[in-house]
Amino acid sequence: MIDWWQSLVAPFPPLLLTMAYMLVFILVLFACVAYATLAERRVLGFMQVRLGPNRVGPRGLGQPIADALKLMFKEMILPHDADRFLFRTAPLLSMAPAIAAWAVIPFSEHLNFADINAGLLYILAMTSLGVYGVIVAGWASNSKYALLGSLRSAAQIVAYEIAMGFALVGVLMASGSLNLGDIVMEQQGSIFNWYWLPLFPLFLTYLIAGIAETNRAPFDVVEGESEIVAGFHVEYSGMGFAMFFLAEYANIILISALTALLFLGGWLSPLEGIVPASVFHLPVIGALLGSGAHWFVAKTCFFIFCFLWFRATFPRYRYDQIMRLGWKVLLPVTLVWIVVEGVFLYLQLPPWFD
Amino acid sequence: MLIQSTVFYFFSAILVASALAMISVRNPVHAVLFLVLVFFTSAAIWLLLEAEFLAITLVLVYVGAVMVLFLFVVMMLDINLAKMRAGFARYLPVGLLVGIVMAVEMAVILSRPAFDLQKPQAKPADYSNTQELGELLFTEYIYPFEIAGVILLVAIIAAITLTMHKRTRAKRQSPARQVSADRAERVRLVSMDKE
Helix, strand or coil: CHHHHHHHHCCCCHHHHHHHHHHHHHHHHHHHHHHHHHHHHHHHHHHCCCCCCCCCCHHHCCHHHHHHHHHHCCCCCCCCCCCHHHHHHHHHHHHHHHHHHHHHCCCECCECCCCCCCHHHHHHHHHHHCHHHHHHHHHHCCCHHHHHHHHHHHHHHHHHHHHHHHHHHHHHHHHCCCCHHHHHHHCCCCHHHCCCCCCHHHHHHHHHHHHHHCCCCCCCCCCCHHHHCCHHHCCCCHHHHHHHHHHHHHHHHHHHHHHHHHHCCCCCCCCCCCCCHHHHHCCCHHHHHCCCHHHHHHHHHHHHHHHHHHHHHCCCCCHHHHHHHHHHHHHHHHHHHHHHHHHHHHHCCCCCCC | CHHHHHHHHHHHHHHHHHHHHHHHCCCHHHHHHHHHHHHHHHHHHHHHCCCHHHHHHHHHHHHHHHHHHHHHHHHHCCCCHHHHHHCHHHHHHHHHHHHHHHHHHHHHHHCCHHHCCCCCCCCCCCCCHHHHHHHHHHCCCHHHHHHHHHHHHHHHHHHHHHHCCCCCCCCCCCHHHHHHCCHHHHCCCCCCCCC
């Protein structure tokens, strides 16, 4: 099928093709983001023993489209004395990095946009840019609540980025590569060869820091509707608000995908090394059970579900508790585990570090 | 080659324009954001030189962390625009002089034979800038690298010591104590006689 496709697209120049693929991918990503909002409302609904939105379309599946149409036709109100240009640019600043980071994410062994050597570093750089959207929005709104929200956000994101970075240092020590494809291939073997087991503290740290980076509950003091109304996007209405809303979900999907890649073996099948290898050569079941992009999607969906689950479960942290968790708990945990991992590497502990 | 130079001139034009804008705009927050744009476009130019590690690190460290803190501080300033403009004409001659001296110095140094500027050769496809830098840093330049690390550590400790002072009257919470509190500490059951 791949050969057939390649002979079909052969007459087109490669640059044009890549652009077309990117366009298609971004449209798919936007659809996923829109339906993540529905998933969140439905999952939260069920967890709180109610139904959630189920009126628009079959089983509420038309809800994201209805929401998008509503927000598109709403007026975008410009606050008094707001910085016009920055006020309108801020939603784009928080959306763009979340999309740009997907450029280096491998979906399966040969399915990716850019296979670059410093992929992990690129991801880290892109996710660190997302904070500008929040800060600029808070400042340009000319509102004290928005400014307070963006100040909280800046401090929180900078603090958790360090713990996140150290968790990634652990991953690249174990894999010996910054290339995301190589990191996944290093985890080959069985489910027990994936990095979640030898790097378990770093795995938890990465997940928690990821939740804090995306400003999600229980670390959502940036919005904190009980204290500062809605934080940095309090002055936004219509499409501006919608962009921030979608950027949050785009970031959730990105962090989930990264956790799946770095700690849960990306597109590798969990059945590898457990069931006999001959199973993977069976006609249809073999392709389904064997490694492939569908496992990557499934693992990503699992982490997205975890994000929603945590929101329904934990009460919001107080601001000083967030700072304490970031600096005094997560950071020392990563530092200690990097030393432990160094010992593992020195001993060449099988099956991960040999 | 044509595409490469087009990309180079495109980014250079943005770089120079945003650098000029950074020193000429009135609003400090806008100036900081222009500086962010300067860093970002210079990272793009470094990418053209196949120095992807440096380029991405520039974005990661300067744009992602340092400039955020800059913005953080500048945003909280109470900006009086009229006051800030007042000194502009007065300091202009001094600023121009310093600028010209720096430009001349750079011209003198860069025209030395040691800086014989040659077109960088294109690297083979499997060349990894990150790996090359890592190998150099941990072999040939290990001592300067470690010393730089120690100096940074000293700077961190100094900065923290400067800001740490014990306030005697401040009330603090101990989250560890709060979490480990049990029922016996908080609840006292008393049996009272009926009245």
